[in-house]
Structures are given as C-alpha cells and as structure tokens.
Amino acid sequence: MKLTTLDTPDGPFTVLADDGVVLASGWTDDTGSILARLPAGERPADVAVVPSDHAEVAGPVAAVRAYYAGDPAALDAVPVRQAGSPWRRSGWDRLRRIPPGAPLSYAEFAAALGNAKAVRAAASICASNAPALFVPCHRVLRGDGSLGGFAWGIDVKRSLLAREAAGRPSAAPPA
Numbered sequence: 451m452k453l454t455t456l457d458t459p460d461g462p463f464t465v466l467a468d469d470g471v472v473l474a475s476g477w478t479d480d481t482g483s484i485l486a487r488l489p490a491g492e493r494p495a496d497v498a499v500v501p502s503d504h505a506e507v508a509g510p511v512a513a514v515r516a517y518y519a520g521d522p523a524a525l526d527a528v529p530v531r532q533a534g535s536p537w538r539r540s541g542w543d544r545l546r547r548i549p550p551g552a553p554l555s556y557a558e559f560a561a562a563l564g565n566a567k568a569v570r571a572a573a574s575i576c577a578s579n580a581p582a583l584f585v586p587c588h589r590v591l592r593g594d595g596s597l598g599g600f601a602w603g604i605d606v607k608r609s610l611l612a613r614e615a616a617g618r619p620s621a622a623p624p625a
Contacts, residue, residue, distance in 0.1 A: 451494040452506040455479045458518055460606045463583070466497065470509045471529045474580040477602040487580040487601070492533045514583065522550040522614055530581040537563075541575035548589040550614035555593045577601070583610075 451473070455464040462479035465472055466488075474487040485493050502511045509528060516524030532542055544562055548554055554562065560572035576587035577599070588607045592598040600607035 451497045452500045452504055453481060453484065453497050454500050454502045454504065454507045454511060456502045456511055456514065458514065460609050463514060465507055465510045465514070466494075467507045467510055468494075468531070469506055471531050472510050472581040472584050473531055475510070475584060476582045477606050487582075489533055510584070517583065518613075520617075525584050525586070528584050530584050532580055532585070534578070537571070538575055538578065541572065542579060542585050545576070545579065545585050545587055545589070548586060550586075550589070551617055553589040553591050553611060555591055555595075556598070557593055559590050573598075586610075589614075 451466060451468050453464060453466045455462050457463075458477070461477045463477050464475060464479060464481070464484050466474040466484050473492075474484045476484060476487065478484065481497065481499070485497070500507060502508070513524040513528045526546065530542075532539065534542070541559075541563055544559070556569045556573050556576075557566065559576075560566055560568045563572060565571075572590075576590050579585050579587040579601075582588070582602060588600055588610045590598070597604050597607050597611075
C-alpha cells in the first residue's frame with residue numbers, strides 16, 4: 451500500500467492506494483486519520499509514504515488535481531475499493547453517480563437505494579465512506595438543505611459543494 455499527500459485549495463489531501471485503487475482518502479496529512487477510515491480488519495500492516503508521482507498513486511493524484519482545476523468528472527475513472535455489506539457497496543456505488551452540482555438529501559439518497567424509509571442507514575453509508583472525494587459523500591445533504599456532517603469538516607464540504615455548483619475551475623494545486 452502506498453500513501454501520498456498533496457496540497458489542495460481545501461488543505462492537504464492524502465490518498466492511500468493499492469496499485470492505483472484508492473482505499474481511503476481525505477483532507478489531512480495525518481496517516482493515522484486516513485488508516486482509521488478503514489475497518490480494523492482492512493488496515494494494511496505495511497504502508498509506504500511515496501511522492502505524488504509514484505506509479506501507484508499517480509492516477510488518483512492526477513484526478514484530484516484535475517478536479518481542483520475544474521474537471522470533477524476526472525474522479526469517475528479512478529477505481530476504489532471498500533469492504534462492506536452489499537447494501538453499503540451499492541450505496542457507495544450510487545454516491546459515485548450523483549452528478550456534481552446536484553446534491554441529494556439523505557431521504558432522496560435512501561430512495562435511490564430502493565428504501566425511502568432507510569434514511570439513517572443511508573446516512574451511515576456516507577459516514578463510513580473511506581475514499582472521500584472519489585466517492586462523493588459530500589453530495590448528500592439534510593432534508594432542509596443544510597450541510598449535515600462530514601468527516602473532513604463542514605468547511606471542506608461547503609467548499610466542495612460551492613465549487614461543483616459554480617461549475618468553474620478553482621485555483622489548481624501546485625504540481
């Protein structure tokens with residue numbers, strides 16, 4: 451497993467990948483915080499910190515840079531892997547299909563999963579999402595349109611949603 455951190459307009463962003471497949475990511479430079487997003491049984495025993503151009507992380511890093519340069523679709527091609535029940539895996543897959551700039555409420559997300567009454571379960575899918583940004587759980591809001599929670603902070607969630615709603619490029623992170 452390889453781990454790298456790059457600068458973004460929303461702060462340091464760390465990616466944990468295995469042969470280009472993202473396992474966990476988020477706005478921190480703390481390795482422990484990234485590993486803690488994985489279920490205990492899925493945490494790798496050996497993680498190497500590598501530069502952002504290393505082959506195992508170069509694809510995900512390029513996609514993050516493209517996202518911040520105004521191309522949110524760049525994230526769609528990056529493979530991710532998460533361990534979970536079929537319900538959670540279908541939820542994470544559905545999150546990847548929420549278009550940028552068109553967030554859903556938790557109730558709408560639950561309905562999209564086939565059970566409109568499973569709002570709390572839908573929220574738990576978002577809360578347990580390890581590869582943040584690549585699986586855009588930030589695109590799910592409370593029923594009243596307020597932001598709700600986000601593992602990486604409300605300010606980051608607000609920034610991501612504003613960037614996607616505007617559909618405009620933001621300051622690109624340094625290469």
